[in-house]
Each structure stands twice: as structure tokens, then as C-alpha cells.
Amino acid sequence: GAVVSQHPSRVICKSGTSVKIECRSLDFQATTMFWYRQFPKQSLMLMATSNEGSKATYEQGVEKDKFLINHASLTLSTLTVTSAHPEDSSFYICSAYTGGESPLHFGNGTRLTVT
Amino acid sequence: GDSVTQMEGPVTLSEEAFLTINCTYTATGYPSLFWYVQYPGEGLQLLLKATKADDKGSNKGFEATYRKETTSFHLEKGSVQVSDSAVYFCALREGGATNKLIFGTGTLLAVQP
Numbered sequence: 576g577a578v579v580s581q582h583p584s585r586v587i588c589k590s591g592t593s594v595k596i597e598c599r600s601l602d603f604q605a606t607t608m609f610w611y612r613q614f615p616k617q618s619l620m621l622m623a624t625s626n627e628g629s630k631a632t633y634e635q636g637v638e639k640d641k642f643l644i645n646h647a648s649l650t651l652s653t654l655t656v657t658s659a660h661p662e663d664s665s666f667y668i669c670s671a672y673t674g675g676e677s678p679l680h681f682g683n684g685t686r687l688t689v690t
Numbered sequence: 691g692d693s694v695t696q697m698e699g700p701v702t703l704s705e706e707a708f709l710t711i712n713c714t715y716t717a718t719g720y721p722s723l724f725w726y727v728q729y730p731g732e733g734l735q736l737l738l739k740a741t742k743a744d745d746k747g748s749n750k751g752f753e754a755t756y757r758k759e760t761t762s763f764h765l766e767k768g769s770v771q772v773s774d775s776a777v778y779f780c781a782l783r784e785g786g787a788t789n790k791l792i793f794g795t796g797t798l799l800a801v802q803p
Binding site for chain 1: 722732739741792794
């Protein structure tokens, strides 16, 4: 089946630094990738939608200058949390999709802790 | 905008008990509906889906029926196992160009032996 690899699975960084999270579709080409943030009571919030070769579309309330998304190829999207602060600590999940009625495939998530 | 509401957890059941997790939705169009499951420490996996009214999705003993008249997609299983312990998410996918998935808050299911 379709596999989405997300890396790293855990990262701890200091306040003010930047962190990059990678999301790769290993055996299929993903025209669209979605980035979610999962809050402590398990709700998932869609942060942005990224299409290969174009700028990401951010949801209302998500700072695009803070959460930089790049989707340079059909198999790779990256989320960079810039100048991270403790309130950015969360679980970030990506998903990839080939279009139409195909299902979304999710990565295993990245636990970010900002100290 | 579109939204999904599902029952709060945690839901604690004994093995072989009947499970229902309620899910209702609000949508302007005709969305597809999904249940995803997240096992501890893992990402989300698609459990089942339904793409139109009256469709029934089923997988691994779980079932859910797309009820347009009540805007619901309740998840059921006749006899749960300890291995079913996980967080269950109801979701809808908007139609049209966006194809975004909108999730409910998730329901933690804990099955005790």
C-alpha cells in the first residue's frame, strides 16, 4: 500500500531556532499534501494545503511566515517552523494524496518540543 | 464552513462489548465521509469510508452508514477487542477543488480485557 514517510519522528529544539519536517510519499506521486497540527485533546487542525510546484494555501489563522511549506517535487513536501517558541510545541502530521477519490495517506507524525 | 462533531471520550468498554461512536457533520455540499484510526504512537490510518448517502462503509468488523437525513456517520462494532484501543476520528472531505479533510476532535477508545 501507499506509504508516507515523515521525518523526524521527534525533535527537541531551543526557542528561537528553526526546525524542518519532511514528508515523503515513498511509492506514489502526491499532487497534494496537507499539513495538520494535532492538539493535546486529539483534535487535528488543518494548517495548509500544498500542491507540487505552487505556493501553499494556508488556513485562516495560520501564519505563513512562521510555518513555511515547500512542495518542490511530487514526492516531497517540507514544513519549516521558523523562530520556534514553546507554544509551537505540538504533534505535526502530513498527508499525501494523488487526486480524485483516492484516499489520503498519513505520515506517522512529528512530535516537536520547543524548550 | 464545513465541520464535524463527534462524541467526546474517553470511551471505556469491556472486551466483546458493543461500540458506538457518534459523528454528525455540517456541510454545504455532498461530502465524502471517513473514519480514521490512530493507534498509540502511530499516524492515522483509513478505517472506512462512504461517498454518498445510504452508503455503508465497513472494515475489520467496524461499520458506518452515511445518513444524509440526520447528517450522521456513526461508527459501530458488534464486539470490540483490546486491540481496538485507539483514537478514532470522523472526517469529511469537501468536494470540488479543495478536497480538504475536516476532522472531528477524535474519540479515545479504551477496551479492557
